[in-house]
Every structure is written in C-alpha cells, then in structure tokens.
Amino acid sequence: MASPYSDGAREKVASKLPASLRQELKTRAAQLGIDMQDAVTEAVEQWRARPAGNNPTIDTAGAESWNTWLPAGLYDAFKADCTTRDISFVQGLAQAVRVWIDSHSVSLAELTIPQYTRRIVVCNQKGGVGKTTIAAGVGQAIALGLPASTGSSKLPALPPRRTLLVDYDPQGHLTSQLGVKQIAPGEESLVTHMVERERVAGTLLDQVVPVAPEHFGDRLFLLPSSFDAFLLDSRLGSVRGPREASLQRALAPLEEHFDTIVIDAPPNLGLAMDAGLYYGHRRRNEPVGVSGVLVPVEAEDSSADAYVMLDSQIRTISLDYEVEIDRLGLVVNKFDKRKGYVATHSLENWQALGTPPVVAVVPDLKEQREAVHLKQPLLMYAPTSIQAQRMREIRRRLG
Known part of the structure; x- marks a missing residue:
C-alpha cells in the first residue's frame, strides 16, 4: 500500500462516513482553505476534548468506506476514547466531523471557493x-x-x-x-x-x-x-x-x-x-x-x-x-x-x-x-x- 505520507508522521485511517457528511467536510475545508487531512485532525482532537454528552448522535446508516490520514498515534487514542464512551469508531468519527463543521461556520461573503475539485x-x-x-x-x-x-x-x-x-x-x-x-x-x-x-x-x-x-x-x-x-x-x-x-x-x-x-x-x-x-x-x-x-x-x-x-x-x-x-x-x-x-x-x-x-x-x-x-x-x-x-x-x- 502506497501512502502519500512516506515519512511516518501520519498513518492511514480506513473507516466509514456518510456521503453527505463527507461532502460537507470537503466543502467546508475548501471554503476555509484547509487541507482535508488537517481538518479531520482538528475534528478528532476537538471531539476528544469535549465531554461525551456534548456530542450529537449521527445517523451512520449507509456510511461508505472512507480513507484519510491522521498524525501517528492519534487514531489509536481516538479509538480508545470511543471504547470508553461505548460508541463505534464510525459513530465517533461522524460526531467529530459534524462538530467540526458546525463550529467552523463561514459567512456568505466567504463562500467563494468552488464546491468541486x-x-x-x-x-x-x-x-x-x-x-x-x-x-x-x-x-x-x-x-x-x-x-x-x-x-x-x-x-x-x-x-x-x-x-x-x-x-x-x-x-x-x-x-x-x-x-x-x-x-x-x-x-x-x-x-x-x-x-x-x-x-x-x-x-x-x-x-x-x-x-x-x-x-x-x-x-x-x-x-x-x-x-x-x-x-x-x-x-x-x-x-x-x-x-x-x-x-x-x-x-x-x-x-x-x-x-x-x-x-x-x-x-x-x-x-x-x-x-x-x-x-x-x-x-x-x-x-x-x-x-x-x-x-x-x-x-x-x-x-x-x-x-x-x-x-x-x-x-x-x-x-x-x-x-x-x-x-x-x-x-x-x-x-x-x-x-x-x-x-x-x-x-x-x-x-x-x-x-x-x-x-x-x-x-x-x-x-x-x-x-x-x-x-x-x-x-x-x-x-x-x-x-x-x-x-x-x-x-x-x-x-
């Protein structure tokens, strides 16, 4: 498996994410000029810092395979938190992405970056x-x-x-x-x-x-x-x-x-x-x-x-x-x-x-x-x- 990050600083994460949530994440990251991998990193770190009761429950039915990269060791720590909070890794990642999107709003004046690659x-x-x-x-x-x-x-x-x-x-x-x-x-x-x-x-x-x-x-x-x-x-x-x-x-x-x-x-x-x-x-x-x-x-x-x-x-x-x-x-x-x-x-x-x-x-x-x-x-x-x-x-x- 070839990884774009060959220096070991990041590791590949294979998970699932609802298609609509994935598209929202891509769009918001583009609007803010943030790399997708950096956005997910911020999302996971933000989710880990929040009390469990403050995170929304996401409907992940029909979630599709999705890959990204996180700093080495972060995904293992994230999975341990998911186990402690008694939720699936897919649910935890969806919560993290949802919270990040909601906390990074963009004004209408800033909506200038195209949605498409x-x-x-x-x-x-x-x-x-x-x-x-x-x-x-x-x-x-x-x-x-x-x-x-x-x-x-x-x-x-x-x-x-x-x-x-x-x-x-x-x-x-x-x-x-x-x-x-x-x-x-x-x-x-x-x-x-x-x-x-x-x-x-x-x-x-x-x-x-x-x-x-x-x-x-x-x-x-x-x-x-x-x-x-x-x-x-x-x-x-x-x-x-x-x-x-x-x-x-x-x-x-x-x-x-x-x-x-x-x-x-x-x-x-x-x-x-x-x-x-x-x-x-x-x-x-x-x-x-x-x-x-x-x-x-x-x-x-x-x-x-x-x-x-x-x-x-x-x-x-x-x-x-x-x-x-x-x-x-x-x-x-x-x-x-x-x-x-x-x-x-x-x-x-x-x-x-x-x-x-x-x-x-x-x-x-x-x-x-x-x-x-x-x-x-x-x-x-x-x-x-x-x-x-x-x-x-x-x-x-x-x-």
Missing part, C-alpha cells in the same frame, strides 16, 4: 506535442502556488493547492519521467476501477504516490499508469452503465483529497478519450472556465489538423451527453522560431484563433529534456528556466 484534462489526439510536459509542469506550478506580482500589473498571489497528476496515457511517460514504476498487469489501478468496479476491493488512494514531497510541501501526487491501460478502449466496450462516465466514477473517491486533478490523456480519439473529455465537463453550479481541457499544440500544419479533429470530438461529446466542456486554452509547445516561416506563421494562426486563447508559448530548450533524463520534476530541477516560467504563466492564465 478542479479538473484539467491535458489532451490532443496527436502524439509528440508534449502533453506530458505540460500536464506535469502545470500540476507542479499549481502545487507550488504563485506569489503576488510586484510589477506594474500587481497580480494577486495564487495559493498552493493539493494536486493530483493522473497518468491516463498507456505509454506511461508521466509515470516514467517522475521516476515511478508503472502498476503491474492484474494489480488494482485506474483501469480496474474503471472497468471492474464490482471486483475491486481496495481504493485508488492506495496507488497514489507523493512527488518530491520536500520540494512541493506534500502537495503534489501521482496516480501512476498501468500496463493494462493499453487494453482500456476494448475493455470499456463491455462496461455496464454509461461508458463516458467511467473515469469520473473511478476518480470520484479521490476528489475529496485534492484541490486539483490534472489528467495526462492518451493520444487518440477512442472511448478512453471520450471518458477523459467527459470528466472535464462543467458540473452543476461550477463556474465557467474552472475545469475543462487544456490543449498542447505545435507550430506546424499537422498539429492544426489534429486540433480540428479533437475539437470535433469535444463538440460531439458535449451534444451527445448534453454537457458543457470548457476550452481552457492552447499551449504552443516546443516552439523554435529558427524553423522559419512555417513555425512563425503557424504561431500567428494559433494566436489569431482567439477562442480558445493561447495561454503560453513554450520554447524547445534543453532543461525539460534534462529533467526527464534525470527523472526529476522540471520546477524542481530548473525552477528559474524559461520553460518553468512558462508553466507558471499557464497557471496564472488559468486562474
């Missing part, structure tokens, strides 16, 4: 355009946050966010570039949770691994690719229920643990891509432009042809399933003006498109290749490089 699907059906580079770089920039601008523009600070990178590409480049092993065939993975929901016994959270926790402050994580992903399109054909929602169903239990999920999508237009695009659709009451697709392209003709096909697929998914999929922007990647007229004219065409906008032009420089070779995140290996600056620029443009 932000979902950014980095996609293009053309291979070789640098989807993995952009997905990884944007995820790193979100996890690190941005300081306020001191220049004439005076842009506000963007706080660091707890971010999950999902390697949804069967080639596993994102997993390999970050020095992580792919999940072996037959083991639980994103694929099994998409196509074998009735058989999986664990949680996808068990497969999540931290990325350079010291550098990213325990805020950047990876769900590795699986060798089984090469068969995903064919296996999705036998899935019961709406196939387009299979990725959303698989990742739903992870959303409460992360502020942002960045998907490195496969380079094709098959069923897996349908599910990826659908995952990025705008959900009920979600503001426009929060979640959606980010499309890396190159400054050359074949990339433009590929974008037309991708845009057509986005339109088809939107119409068929009556959802809105926001185009967050284009990233002109691996740009090299030394390639001459074709490159410069193509860049002008991308910029003239207007909607979606070009959010950054990333030059083709050595730092990214060196970072991949050393299996290190770009913003850790070369944080002052031009490419790293462009990743922060994308983060800023996405808001």
Whole structure:
C-alpha cells in the first residue's frame, strides 16, 4: 500500500462516513482553505476534548468506506476514547466531523471557493506535442502556488493547492519521467476501477504516490499508469452503465483529497478519450472556465489538423451527453522560431484563433529534456528556466 505520507508522521485511517457528511467536510475545508487531512485532525482532537454528552448522535446508516490520514498515534487514542464512551469508531468519527463543521461556520461573503475539485484534462489526439510536459509542469506550478506580482500589473498571489497528476496515457511517460514504476498487469489501478468496479476491493488512494514531497510541501501526487491501460478502449466496450462516465466514477473517491486533478490523456480519439473529455465537463453550479481541457499544440500544419479533429470530438461529446466542456486554452509547445516561416506563421494562426486563447508559448530548450533524463520534476530541477516560467504563466492564465 502506497501512502502519500512516506515519512511516518501520519498513518492511514480506513473507516466509514456518510456521503453527505463527507461532502460537507470537503466543502467546508475548501471554503476555509484547509487541507482535508488537517481538518479531520482538528475534528478528532476537538471531539476528544469535549465531554461525551456534548456530542450529537449521527445517523451512520449507509456510511461508505472512507480513507484519510491522521498524525501517528492519534487514531489509536481516538479509538480508545470511543471504547470508553461505548460508541463505534464510525459513530465517533461522524460526531467529530459534524462538530467540526458546525463550529467552523463561514459567512456568505466567504463562500467563494468552488464546491468541486478542479479538473484539467491535458489532451490532443496527436502524439509528440508534449502533453506530458505540460500536464506535469502545470500540476507542479499549481502545487507550488504563485506569489503576488510586484510589477506594474500587481497580480494577486495564487495559493498552493493539493494536486493530483493522473497518468491516463498507456505509454506511461508521466509515470516514467517522475521516476515511478508503472502498476503491474492484474494489480488494482485506474483501469480496474474503471472497468471492474464490482471486483475491486481496495481504493485508488492506495496507488497514489507523493512527488518530491520536500520540494512541493506534500502537495503534489501521482496516480501512476498501468500496463493494462493499453487494453482500456476494448475493455470499456463491455462496461455496464454509461461508458463516458467511467473515469469520473473511478476518480470520484479521490476528489475529496485534492484541490486539483490534472489528467495526462492518451493520444487518440477512442472511448478512453471520450471518458477523459467527459470528466472535464462543467458540473452543476461550477463556474465557467474552472475545469475543462487544456490543449498542447505545435507550430506546424499537422498539429492544426489534429486540433480540428479533437475539437470535433469535444463538440460531439458535449451534444451527445448534453454537457458543457470548457476550452481552457492552447499551449504552443516546443516552439523554435529558427524553423522559419512555417513555425512563425503557424504561431500567428494559433494566436489569431482567439477562442480558445493561447495561454503560453513554450520554447524547445534543453532543461525539460534534462529533467526527464534525470527523472526529476522540471520546477524542481530548473525552477528559474524559461520553460518553468512558462508553466507558471499557464497557471496564472488559468486562474
């Protein structure tokens, strides 16, 4: 079992919690800008300090499996208190969460943080355009946050966010570039949770691994690719229920643990891509432009042809399933003006498109290749490089 906390400071807690209470907890923690694990820690400590008679009894019928992390030793002390108070661990945890939510009210003026985890699907059906580079770089920039601008523009600070990178590409480049092993065939993975929901016994959270926790402050994580992903399109054909929602169903239990999920999508237009695009659709009451697709392209003709096909697929998914999929922007990647007229004219065409906008032009420089070779995140290996600056620029443009 992989735990995002590898230093032993926290331990995994497997329990149950009513779905409605879990959603309230996630929402309130987001509104206050508090990490979910920290919120639960506060809740348990607050509950332990209160007299037993002051805690409400919670209806836990139908409570669902739920995982979190607490400081080492706290859960054992909590369970001992539950035994002393003659209540189940599930009831004790539900009481703790309820009390914490009720004691951390938020005024209407403060209700500005979206209810949903932000979902950014980095996609293009053309291979070789640098989807993995952009997905990884944007995820790193979100996890690190941005300081306020001191220049004439005076842009506000963007706080660091707890971010999950999902390697949804069967080639596993994102997993390999970050020095992580792919999940072996037959083991639980994103694929099994998409196509074998009735058989999986664990949680996808068990497969999540931290990325350079010291550098990213325990805020950047990876769900590795699986060798089984090469068969995903064919296996999705036998899935019961709406196939387009299979990725959303698989990742739903992870959303409460992360502020942002960045998907490195496969380079094709098959069923897996349908599910990826659908995952990025705008959900009920979600503001426009929060979640959606980010499309890396190159400054050359074949990339433009590929974008037309991708845009057509986005339109088809939107119409068929009556959802809105926001185009967050284009990233002109691996740009090299030394390639001459074709490159410069193509860049002008991308910029003239207007909607979606070009959010950054990333030059083709050595730092990214060196970072991949050393299996290190770009913003850790070369944080002052031009490419790293462009990743922060994308983060800023996405808001």
